[in-house]
Amino acid sequence: MKIAIAGYGNLGRGVEAAVTNAQDMELVGIFTRRDPQTVTVATDTPVYAWGDLEAHADDIDVVVLCGGSATDLPQQTPELAKRFCVVDSFDTHANIPAHFANVDAAAREAGTIGVISCGWDPGLFSLARLYASAALPDGADYTFWGRGVSQGHSDAIRRIPGVADARQYTVPVPSAVEAARSGKNPQLTTRQKHTRECFVVAEEGADLAAIEKAIVTMPNYFADYDTTVTFITQEELDANHAGLPHGGTVIRSGRTGLNAEFGDTVEFTLALDSNPYFTGSVLASVARAAYRLHQDGQVGARTMFDIPPALLSPLSAEELRAHLM
Amino acid sequence: MKIAIAGYGNLGRGVEAAVTNAQDMELVGIFTRRDPQTVTVATDTPVYAWGDLEAHADDIDVVVLCGGSATDLPQQTPELAKRFCVVDSFDTHANIPAHFANVDAAAREAGTIGVISCGWDPGLFSLARLYASAALPDGADYTFWGRGVSQGHSDAIRRIPGVADARQYTVPVPSAVEAARSGKNPQLTTRQKHTRECFVVAEEGADLAAIEKAIVTMPNYFADYDTTVTFITQEELDANHAGLPHGGTVIRSGRTGLNAEFGDTVEFTLALDSNPYFTGSVLASVARAAYRLHQDGQVGARTMFDIPPALLSPLSAEELRAHLM
Numbered sequence: 001m002k003i004a005i006a007g008y009g010n011l012g013r014g015v016e017a018a019v020t021n022a023q024d025m026e027l028v029g030i031f032t033r034r035d036p037q038t039v040t041v042a043t044d045t046p047v048y049a050w051g052d053l054e055a056h057a058d059d060i061d062v063v064v065l066c067g068g069s070a071t072d073l074p075q076q077t078p079e080l081a082k083r084f085c086v087v088d089s090f091d092t093h094a095n096i097p098a099h100f101a102n103v104d105a106a107a108r109e110a111g112t113i114g115v116i117s118c119g120w121d122p123g124l125f126s127l128a129r130l131y132a133s134a135a136l137p138d139g140a141d142y143t144f145w146g147r148g149v150s151q152g153h154s155d156a157i158r159r160i161p162g163v164a165d166a167r168q169y170t171v172p173v174p175s176a177v178e179a180a181r182s183g184k185n186p187q188l189t190t191r192q193k194h195t196r197e198c199f200v201v202a203e204e205g206a207d208l209a210a211i212e213k214a215i216v217t218m219p220n221y222f223a224d225y226d227t228t229v230t231f232i233t234q235e236e237l238d239a240n241h242a243g244l245p246h247g248g249t250v251i252r253s254g255r256t257g258l259n260a261e262f263g264d265t266v267e268f269t270l271a272l273d274s275n276p277y278f279t280g281s282v283l284a285s286v287a288r289a290a291y292r293l294h295q296d297g298q299v300g301a302r303t304m305f306d307i308p309p310a311l312l313s314p315l316s317a318e319e320l321r322a323h324l325m
Numbered sequence: 326m327k328i329a330i331a332g333y334g335n336l337g338r339g340v341e342a343a344v345t346n347a348q349d350m351e352l353v354g355i356f357t358r359r360d361p362q363t364v365t366v367a368t369d370t371p372v373y374a375w376g377d378l379e380a381h382a383d384d385i386d387v388v389v390l391c392g393g394s395a396t397d398l399p400q401q402t403p404e405l406a407k408r409f410c411v412v413d414s415f416d417t418h419a420n421i422p423a424h425f426a427n428v429d430a431a432a433r434e435a436g437t438i439g440v441i442s443c444g445w446d447p448g449l450f451s452l453a454r455l456y457a458s459a460a461l462p463d464g465a466d467y468t469f470w471g472r473g474v475s476q477g478h479s480d481a482i483r484r485i486p487g488v489a490d491a492r493q494y495t496v497p498v499p500s501a502v503e504a505a506r507s508g509k510n511p512q513l514t515t516r517q518k519h520t521r522e523c524f525v526v527a528e529e530g531a532d533l534a535a536i537e538k539a540i541v542t543m544p545n546y547f548a549d550y551d552t553t554v555t556f557i558t559q560e561e562l563d564a565n566h567a568g569l570p571h572g573g574t575v576i577r578s579g580r581t582g583l584n585a586e587f588g589d590t591v592e593f594t595l596a597l598d599s600n601p602y603f604t605g606s607v608l609a610s611v612a613r614a615a616y617r618l619h620q621d622g623q624v625g626a627r628t629m630f631d632i633p634p635a636l637l638s639p640l641s642a643e644e645l646r647a648h649l650m
Contacts, residue, residue: 017583021463042583096650097643122650124456127634128593129649131449134610134637135603138346256606258342258367262598268453269594273587278460281581285459305635305645309452312459318422320630324454325421325447 001291002059003284005030006050006080007066008039010244011089014280015064016042022284024314028059057083061294062287065089066280074099081106081114081301085290087283089119096122096303104301113294115302118286119279120270121145125250127304128268132252136264139254142180144172144193148246148275156221157198160214162206165234167241169197172249183253183263196227199241201234246275285312326616327384328609330355331375331405332391333364335569336414339605340389341367347609349639353384382408386619387612389413391605399424406431406439406626410615412608414444421447421628429626438619440627443611444604445595446470450575452629453593457577461589464579467505469497469518473571473600481546482523485539487531490559492566494522497573508578508588521552524566526559571600610637 003019005012008030019027020043027045036047048056053063063080065088067073073090080086081103090099096117103114117123121143129141150170157166176193179186198215202208212229216222232240247270256262272278286304289311293302310317315324328344330337333355344352345368352370361372373381378388388405390413392398398415405411406428415424421442428439442448446468454466475495482491501518504511523540527533537554541547557565572595581587597603611629614636618627635642640649 014581017581020583093650097647100646117650124460124591126650127456130634130638130645131452133649134634135449135607137606137639256339256342256599256602258345262602264598264603265594265596266449267592267594267596269590269592271590271592273589274581277581277587278589281462282460303646303650305642305650306633308631308633309455309459310630313455314462317630320455321425321628322422324458325418325442325451325628325630 001061001288002026002028003287004028004053004056004060004063004084005066006053006063006076007072008032008041008047009066010276011280011283012066013042014274014277015066015283016045016280017277018281018284019064019287020045022288022314024288025284029056031063053080054083060084062087062290064283064287066283074102077114077116078102078106081112082110083112085113085294087115087118087286087290089123089279089283090117091119091122093122100301100303108300111299113290113298113300113302115286115290115304115307117303119282120272121248123279123282123304124270125248125268128250128266129252130305132250132254132266132268136252136254136256136266138256138260139252139264140185142188142193142251143248144177144180144251145248146170146172146194146246148248148272149241149244151244153196153198153221156218157200157215160211162203162211163200164203165201165237167199167237169199171195171197177249177251180251180253181265181267183265185253190224191226194225196222196225198227198229199232199237200229201237202231243273244275245273247271288312288314326386326613327351327353328612329353329378329381329385329388329409330370330391331378331388331401332397333357333366333372334391335601336605336608337391338367339599339602340391340608341370341605342602343606343609344389344612345370347613347639349613350609354381356388378405379408385409387412387615389608389612391608399427402439402441403427403431406437407435408437410438410619412440412443412611412615414448414604414608415442416444416447418447425626425628433625436624438615438623438625438627440611440615440629440632442628444607445597446573448604448607448629449595450573450593453575453591454577455630457575457579457591457593461577461579461581461591463581463585464577464589465510467513467518467576468573469502469505469576470573471495471497471519471571473573473597474566474569476569478521478523478546481543482525482540485536487528487536488525489528490526490562492524492562494524496520496522502574502576505576505578506590506592508590510578515549516551519550521547521550523552523554524557524562525554526562527556568598569600570598572596613637613639
């Protein structure tokens with residue numbers, strides 16, 4: 001199957017690697033809104049201008065969109081679904097129903113498949129929540145993120161006057177994870193579940209106390225958390241905080257039995273060296289499923305909730321039953 | 326949807342509880358090969374003779390089979406699939422392809438749906454292996470079982486002359502779990518992965534040394550493991566080992582990036598107070614999916630690999646997208 005990438009940042013690089021490594025896929029082009037001459041990619045894949053997507057339509061089975069959820073994907077995914085089968089990683093949870101409706105309308109009219117909100121959260125974590133709640137309807141869910149870099153929180157720190165660079169780690173509180181696992185269905189506040197660790201490079205002469213105060217009191221991002229701020233040099237940041245590790249844990253504890261006499265815990269954990277490369281790998285597997293759904297004559301929007309798991313794998317149904325069941 | 330249970334042992338009790346607790350399901354009957362008069366069930370569900378299934382066919386949407394994999398299900402599931410949509414927990418991994426083919430032929434001819442090998446292994450653990458391998462094609466899988474009661478191993482001990490009763494726990498070796506999690510893809514032998522703990526009640530005057538030797542040297546069951554045997558009284562067994570706890574962990578570690586430069590670990594863990602009640606709860610959720618697939622006009626055999634996850638949940642697709650995604 002022939003895959004195109006639309007948008008080439010960290011996630012685009014992750015999809016590029018995953019599709020290149022997949023034996024059943026061919027990466028036919030990387031499409032960018034920048035001047036293609038200025039974009040250097042990691043493989044020998046040709047780079048085209050975004051506007052050239054239409055001209056390559058006959059060579060593309062699925063477009064994997066790698067833009068951001070704030071402004072790119074809400075516009076791009078429905079637009080491209082009018083012409084292509086598409087996969088995106090839209091992750092603004094509250095807006096998923098509206099985005100789904102927009103992509104569904106475009107895809108149904110065009111006869112394409114649009115799979116939205118793929119990756120690990122939303123994505124594999126959503127699936128863990130769904131399977132666990134189907135098996136344990138009487139229970140409670142907990143999602144912990146980290147230890148990992150939150151790019152949104154890092155960006156928020158960088159916008160503070162006097163900040164040259166920053167990296168923010170989201171860190172689950174071990175005692176909260178243990179409490180969730182205990183089966184006692186504790187009520188956990190935002191502050192009890194995660195802490196935030198900020199590594200900040202200040203501009204020369206900046207007021208460090210003012211920067212720290214601006215961070216720890218920032219509404220939505222930090223005010224509701226126990227936040228630590230550590231000032232480091234750009235060299236330290238580059239040497240020790242260049243990666244984008246992430247991960248987390250979904251825990252559901254619940255009860256079975258006629259009188260809820262048995263307690264069970266279901267737990268799904270990811271520990272990732274590179275968030276964008278793992279997310280890109282999931283998107284590549286979903287592109288495979290999108291291709292197969294379209295070959296099957298299906299149209300419209302989907303999430304990973306709607307996709308038979310076997311369609312994600314390069315193995316045949318027979319191989320999966322024989323070796324992974 | 327109207328559910329029937331065929332076979333009433335521990336698993337049947339688990340399905341009975343789960344279906345009774347589900348608001349969108351009605352348990353219309355429990356069918357047994359024993360004399361129905363001799364079977365006392367936990368709810369006020371009517372108990373019928375196995376031969377009465379046909380007479381109740383118009384009242385049944387899905388039959389959940391709760392027999393054993395050795396001799397019951399290979400015969401019963403294809404037989405009942407000729408008349409009913411069926412769900413089973415067939416767990417002899419090596420024979421899944423043959424069982425699938427038999428159920429598929431019967432279900433296609435009859436226009437029914439037959440979902441085989443549901444539960445947690447095969448079942449949720451299979452799904453964890455599939456999703457993890459789709460996201461991390463370059464990697465290795467490890468499955469650890471326990472700490473939990475293996476009924477097959479307990480039965481094997483009970484068949485030794487001089488043994489009155491027994492309970493066997495399968496126990497993962499913590500250092501092996503850590504090694505699997507490390508991302509170094511270690512080769513682990515059977516002996517390195519699990520130990521086996523046996524609690525045995527001997528008959529009066531039995532030769533304890535002979536029993537212990539018979540256990541630890543038993544081919545397939547114990548010879549390849551480090552096995553400990555502890556003799557206890559029937560009272561101790563009844564007081565401390567009456568439950569059927571189980572669980573385990575599926576770990577896949579793998580690499581992403583064009584040159585496999587990033588290491589990731591995916592982990593799925595279950596800790597269950599009651600194996601049959603949790604398995605019964607999974608089977609009930611699959612019965613819901615079987616009903617929906619059949620309503621959709623589909624026919625033939627399926628495994629959980631083939632089922633869109635959303636179909637397992639009592640929530641609508643809209644609710645799932647809004648709340649679990």
